[in-house]
């Protein structure tokens with residue numbers, strides 16, 4: 001298989017996430033550069049307000065209530081058992097981020113509506129819900145960011161001085177993995193297309209190993225794309241039932257099994273036709289990332305493919321690309337919660353070469369790149 005680098009993202013526009021909170025046209029003509037810069041930075045510093053109001057609303061059950069229909073602050077306060085004025089303040093805060101729409105009712109009172117496309121996003125069991133991500137941020141991220149300066153000073157090391165992997169608890173993963181399924185569809189679609197164009201999916205009895213599978217969403221969507229495929233997910237004990245339940249929910253349980261294991265210390269199933277790593281490499285140190293590829297090479301069939309979907313910096317794309325900016329910032333979030341990094345295409349090429357592998361493709365998706373590799 002020889003595949004050039006290409007962009008596979010769809011052209012459908014996703015609205016910008018930036019909600020302007022400072023109006024630059026309101027500066028007097030004489031405002032000096034430092035004052036303007038302070039306004040710009042202040043807008044970043046109040047970024048914490050967005051998760052503040054969204055998470056509070058989720059905690060209080062406001063989104064669940066608004067899923068039933070639009071409400072005034074008074075009606076919502078009664079449903080939630082919250083203070084009327086404070087509920088109005090919270091709803092107005094949400095409307096500043098376009099999370100709820102604020103309109104005037106016939107009697108002049110503000111009415112708040114949760115747009116239909118956000119109903120599933122806040123539902124605890126929604127397939128593409130962010131509820132798990134919100135829970136994770138409350139349990140882990142808020143306090144972890146306080147550690148960033150220390151980790152930058154000391155380099156996120158274990159007590160014996162070694163570089164640290166990013167490792168949160170199994171319990172914290174049960175929340176997080178349920179909050180990142182939404183990343184899957186724009187990753188699976190171009191990956192499946194690319195595999196198909198290379199003839200990969202045509203053989204019968206093809207096998208997929210999904211290393212650190214989480215809910216198994218990538219396996220489940222790929223199983224729907226390739227009816228001949230069967231998949232094995234590998235993850236820790238508390239995650240396995242989540243992945244198996246979701247396979248049943250998505251109608252692919254007959255071709256999916258999830259096994260409990262430690263992807264470092266346990267053997268992987270051999271002769272794998274597709275070894276999939278999604279959001280696994282950004283948890284690694286350079287050394288452990290290289291080791292993962294050495295292990296993958298041994299588990300891969302002769303014409304097998306390794307697919308790594310992650311926050312992969314592509315230096316050739318230029319410093320200013322939105323993806324590279326996001327990936328480098330993602331690395332800071334990894335450092336805050338432990339170790340890990342956003343590695344570059346160049347890093348991957350080195351490790352692949354060490355493992356007797358070579359890169360055969362690089363796909364772009366909204367918040368990831370997918371690096372494809374096979375035996376050299």
Ligand SMILES: C[S@@+](CC[C@H](N)C(=O)[O-])C[C@H]1O[C@@H](n2cnc3c(N)ncnc32)[C@H](O)[C@@H]1O
Nearest residue numbers: 173212213214235236239261262263264278279
């Ligand atoms: C960031 S999540 C990614 C989950 C999934 N691949 C996705 O992208 O939705 C990392 C996953 O790796 C699993 N994991 C981490 N270390 C592991 C290990 N040593 N052995 C097996 N699974 C592990 C975690 O339990 C978690 O489900």
